[in-house]
Amino acid sequence: MAQxxxxxxxxxxxxxxxxxxxxxxxxxxxxxxREWVEKIGLHPGGLVTIGHMTDGSLRLTPGTxxxxxxxxxxxxxxxxxxxxxxxxxxxxxxxxxxxxxIALESAKGFSPRQLAEIRCTxxxxxxxxxxxxxxxxxxxxxFVDPSKFPVSGLMLRLHKVAGSxxxxxxxxxxxxxxxxxxxxxxxxxxxxxxxxxxxxQLLQVARNTYxxxxxxxxxxxxxxxxxxxxxxxxxxxxxxxKIAREMLSLRDDSRxxxxxxxxxxxxxxxxxxxxxxxxDAFADLDLILANRVIATADHVRDREYVLADHxxxxxxxxxxxVALRAIVRELxxxxxxxxxxxxxxxxxxxxxxxxxxxxxxx
Numbered sequence: 611m612a613q614x615x616x617x618x619x620x621x622x623x624x625x626x627x628x629x630x631x632x633x634x635x636x637x638x639x640x641x642x643x644r645e646w647v648e649k650i651g652l653h654p655g656g657l658v659t660i661g662h663m664t665d666g667s668l669r670l671t672p673g674t675x676x677x678x679x680x681x682x683x684x685x686x687x688x689x690x691x692x693x694x695x696x697x698x699x700x701x702x703x704x705x706x707x708x709x710x711x712i713a714l715e716s717a718k719g720f721s722p723r724q725l726a727e728i729r730c731t732x733x734x735x736x737x738x739x740x741x742x743x744x745x746x747x748x749x750x751x752x753f754v755d756p757s758k759f760p761v762s763g764l765m766l767r768l769h770k771v772a773g774s775x776x777x778x779x780x781x782x783x784x785x786x787x788x789x790x791x792x793x794x795x796x797x798x799x800x801x802x803x804x805x806x807x808x809x810x811q812l813l814q815v816a817r818n819t820y821x822x823x824x825x826x827x828x829x830x831x832x833x834x835x836x837x838x839x840x841x842x843x844x845x846x847x848x849x850x851x852k853i854a855r856e857m858l859s860l861r862d863d864s865r866x867x868x869x870x871x872x873x874x875x876x877x878x879x880x881x882x883x884x885x886x887x888x889x890d891a892f893a894d895l896d897l898i899l900a901n902r903v904i905a906t907a908d909h910v911r912d913r914e915y916v917l918a919d920h921x922x923x924x925x926x927x928x929x930x931x932v933a934l935r936a937i938v939r940e941l942x943x944x945x946x947x948x949x950x951x952x953x954x955x956x957x958x959x960x961x962x963x964x965x966x967x968x969x970x971x972x
Contacts, residue, residue, distance in 0.1 A: 642670075669819065684709040688716040688724055697724060698731045705735050705752065706810040708817065712738075712750040719745045734799055736807045754810070757824035761811050761836055762893075768804040768843045769889050771797060773882070775850035776944065780878040783857045783937065784871055794854035801847035808840040831961065835954045839892060842947040846885060849940040849947075856933045856940075866934070867924050873917060874938060880910050881945045888951040895959045897966065903952035907945050914942040 631639050642652070650672045652658070659671045684704035691697040697714075704712045714720075714728060728748055732738045737754035775794050782790035812833045815822045819830070827833060860866075884903055891900035917938045925931040963969045 682707075682709050683711045683713065686712065686714045688714045688720060689718060695727070697727050701728065701731045701750075702735065702806060705738065706806055706813060708810060708814045710752050712752075714748045714750070716746050720748070734803055736803055754807070756811060756814055756821050759807060759811060760826040761808060762826050764804055764808045764811070765836065765840055765843065766893075768801060768808065768840060768847075771801045771804065772843050772847040772850065773885065775801065775847050775854075776878070776882055776885070779850045779853040779857065780875060782854060783860075784875050788858055791854040791857045795851055798847055798851040801844055805840055805844040805847075809837060812837050812840075829961065832958070835958055839951050839954050842951050843889075845947050846944050849944050852940050853937050856936045859933050860930055865925075865927060866930060870920060870924055870934070873920065874934070874941075877910075877913055877917060877938065878941055880913070881941045881948070884910060884945050884948040885951075888948040888955065891952055892955040892958070895955065897956060897959045897964075900952040900955040900959070904949055904956075907949035907952075910945045911942050914938055 626643055628640050628643075631641075633639050646652075652672055656672070660668055684707075686697075686700050686704065688697060691700055701712060701714070716724070720728075725748075728740075728750075732740060732750060736759075737752050738750055739753060740748060741751045742749035775797050778790050778797075779794045782788065782794065811825050812827075815825060815827050816830075816833050822828070822830075827836070884907060887899055888903045890896065891903060918935055921931050921934045921938070925934060960967055
């Protein structure tokens with residue numbers, strides 16, 4: 611799976627204290643900093659757009675464009691991306707950072723391997739299309755309209771895909787169905803595709819707060835929390851994929867005791883209930899349910915060691931024992947992700963006053 615590149619550095623903010631003046635009977639004014647006016651080229655009679663932020667602050671942008679930003683372009687030197695999957699990493703990073711146009715250039719010409727890597731990466735990222743291609747230059751355009759992809763809807767979809775992968779991976783093990791395991795592995799690409807789009811949306815909002823409302827972000831804090839939860843959901847999908855791969859490595863599962871299979875299936879159901887409850891708590895800001903998930907998660911993870919002992923004592927084939935132990939470990943990891951989603955749900959619940967916690971503002 612590709613990893614995102616480091617986020618662009620944010621310029622250090624400067625702050626000034628200025629006195630509000632009264633003009634006429636009811637108009638209040640404040641002068642603009644001279645340095646800022648000169649930097650952006652603002653003149654008397656010029657226009658500025660005032661944005662009302664959710665935290666109560668105002669954002670001043672020159673001109674009449676709410677965003678005040680221009681489409682960004684990323685130019686990649688493909689000749690320097692000579693390590694395995696490095697081109698995928700850099701291309702994916704440009705995508706999630708919101709680059710509208712990504713140009714890949716190669717002085718010596720693209721190799722067949724590089725072209726295949728570019729094509730595969732474009733196919734697994736939502737809204738990208740190759741608009742121009744020569745032997746030494748490939749231009750990729752993003753056609754993603756941020757307002758068409760609310761973050762909450764994307765995360766719900768990611769949760770459903772990850773949940774389906776979980777169910778199918780365990781079903782493949784229980785029924786000895788390698789075809790189902792293969793489908794789980796294929797679905798992991800869909801989970802990645804949704805995850806990278808979520809991250810792109812959130813980084814777009816972090817850079818341009820005017821996009822917050824169209825994509826359903828109600829607070830700057832939610833950018834961080836949603837990215838964390840999205841990563842945990844993507845992690846659950848990864849665990850399901852690993853379970854499917856371990857199942858395929860078993861080849862012949864006829865010598866696995868039926869009672870052991872039943873125990874693993876029961877453990878899987880406990881973990882699935884945790885992940886479902888954690889997302890319900892996150893979506894509904896249900897403090898009681900989130901707390902119950904955290905309290906239950908430790909007990910569920912303790913069950914992992916009981917199952918591990920059972921595997922060692924009942925499965926004589928070493929390779930099968932190792933594969934089954936890995937499957938149980940991945941299920942335990944899912945419960946850890948559910949635990950952390952519940953923690954984010956509690957933090958979000960505490961952002962506002964309630965009967966449980968009243969927030970006193972100075």
